Amino acid sequence: MEYKINCIGVFTSGGDAPGMNAAIRAVTRAAISNGIKVKAIYRGYKGLIDDDIREFTTQDVSGIVQRGGTIIKSARCMEFKMPEGRKLAYENMVKEGIDALIAIGGDGTFTGARLFAQEYNVPIIGIPGTIDNDLWGTDATIGYDTALNTIMHCVDMLRDTATSHERVFLVEVMGRDAGFLTLNAAIAAGAEAAIIPERATILEQIEEAIGQGRRKSKNSSIVLVQEHAIDGGAQAVAKMMEEAHPEYSTRVTILGHLQRGGSPTANDRILASRMGIAAIQALLEEQRNVMIGVQNDAIVYVPLTKAIHEKKDIKADKWAAMQILSI
Ligand code: F6P
Secondary structure, eight states, rough: OOOOOEEEEEESSOOOOTHHHHHHHHHHHHHHHOOEEEETTTHHHHHHHTOOEEEOOGGGTTTTOOOOOOOOOOOSSGGSHHHHHHHHHHHHHHHHHEEEEEEEHHHHHHHHHHHHHHOOOOOOEEBBOOOOOOOOOOOOOBBBHHHHHHHHHHHHHHHHHHHHHHHHEOOOOOOOTTHHHHHHHHHHHSSSEOOOOTSSOOHHHHHHHHSSSOOOOOOOOOEETTTTSSSTTHHHHHHHHHHHHHSSSSEEEEEEEGGGGOOOOOHHHHHHHHHHHHHHHHHTTTOSEEEEETTEEEEEEHHHHHHHHHHOOOHHHHHHHHHHHHH
């Protein structure tokens, strides 16, 4: 080993995700049990630049496994995109005696991490924490399962009122550039259609799905619209629908940031716990600049570059399932 890791810094960055706390807890406890000191960096890269850093004991992470959000806060940091910001961050790392970083976040977090690792030769291990599930090399990201369940429950509730009033509901779902949340929530909640960026959907397809075509007996429908599948999101689809079909009573629901909140599901807590421990194990194995992933229920190390740049595909059978089940 080039040098021994005595102290790690852990931070959460980008959009928060349920299960991040479980990951912080696992990182902290796994590190301490291997004789490694843990420093919590507050507000992601911003805390590294501002030296907002505090040592954590095992007690500091007590009682948080069930809590959504992140106890060490999160932020999107513009300063870190500039070389001067990264220089300050490195100086603070040295000052704090931090030998390696554990970055919990998504695509943006890992893009920053990769650059920082290249510029300053800092060992960084990424833990995928995002509701979007858009990172290549891992079947699931922390927070995805919880968000999926949240969306499903919301759609279940909307179904009641949609049926009572015989309305078409257009429900806008988060996901940045990815349609995993939208498609899977649509399958789970029995939606009539899903509009996702990975597949072009034209108005006629939606019309068919909501009852004009295949099943005339349907008197209400729910269409899930991924936030960036179409300019203007669900509102834009509603406008198209209202113009083409003034006979439908259409309503829009934007689920928004409630999708990022709530107590993590058991799956997310377990995933986060395994990944947190694996991140420390990776450092002990002298891994550098990899993301912890899970494939077929086994922990894997994925180069950060691949996690960011390779495109994770929508499973063809799931898209097909959506079409088959919505008739
Ligand atoms: O990446 C997580 C996410 O919730 C995306 O689904 C969404 O597009 C984005 O973050 C919203 O970001 P913000 O909280 O900065 O508005």
